[in-house]
Amino acid sequence: MGSNSVKTGIIQMASSAGKQGNLEKSTLKIREAAKMGAQIICLQELFASEYFCWEENHDYFSLAEAIPGPTTMVFSDLARELNVVLVASLFEKRTEGIYHNTVAVIDADGQYLGKYRKHHIPDDPGYYEKFYFTPGDSGYKVFNTKYARIGTLICWDQWYPEAARITSLMGAQVIFYPTAIGWALAQDENLNRQQYQAWQTIQRSHAIANGVYVVSVNRTGIEGSMKFWGGSFISDPFGNLLYQASHEKEEIHIHELDLGKIEEVRIHWPFLRDRRIDSYMPVINRYLDEENND
DSSP states (O other), rough: OHHHOOEEEEEOOOSOOOOHHHHHHHHHHHHHHHHHSEEEEEOTTTTTSSGGGGGGOOOGGGGBOOSSSSSHHHHHHHHHTTOOOOEEEEEEEEETTTEEEEEEEEESSSSSEEEOOOOOEEEETTEEGGGTOOOOSOOEEEESSSOEEEEEEGGGGGGGGHHHHHHTTTOSSSEEEOOOOOOTTTTTTTHHHHHHHHHHHHHHHHHHHHHHHEEEEEEEEEEEEEEEEEOOOOOTTTEEEEEEOOSSSOEEEEEEEEEEHHHHHHHHHHHTTTTGGGOOGGGGSSSSOGGGOO
16 A cells, blocks of 8 residues: 555544543543554544433533534644544534534644534434434535545444435545444343444445445443443445454554555446436435325
């Protein structure tokens, strides 16, 4: 690999209750990843705190901040110093009463490139995100960084092929998925394995269908009744698993991605060429009832 490649760093870690402590911990890990050669570094979803969405508690709104704001200022200085791109998932306060689950992207010169607000918001036991987050309303985003053109989606967005497709059509070479997902402590091991495999498989399918790299960065550790399953991974544009982290350990991993492989895969498997865009209008319906399905 050479000039048409990028060294991607993923940081899988356990977060604690103290916001400042998590910021300091992630900063040390970013420095370590940069020292290992990383050019684009991605943190897990909501890295600056515990995953507070395990319950509905108004007190947690105090964790939110403006974007750009205090954390992006710290990371802008850090990115400039280390000459790295940072992908950071934060709890955003847009205004009184409107909060988002948001990724901020900072370029290697310290420039804040913009944000992506999570579109798909879950509401399940242990994941009460609709209580906290307004769905993103500014569209999908792609960012031209110093090292690659990247797309950012967030956790529950992982299960929706439409989000990956649109982000890819906008020119993303790599799609990053900051994530916070795990197993309920009461679940049996067989169900745990099935859930993890489904999670990884759907994302690798996005890589195949769109001919892009997928980098998924999850947290680890036990919080409340949830054991976050780690297992962060990297997939190439044909769905090959390039790296998979452990389920229980904090890990920093650097992987060099050959961006030339995107064209190679798309030439030999021209899914984008053969799309029948004239036939896809039904996808905008919630469901095709009989009266809409002649």
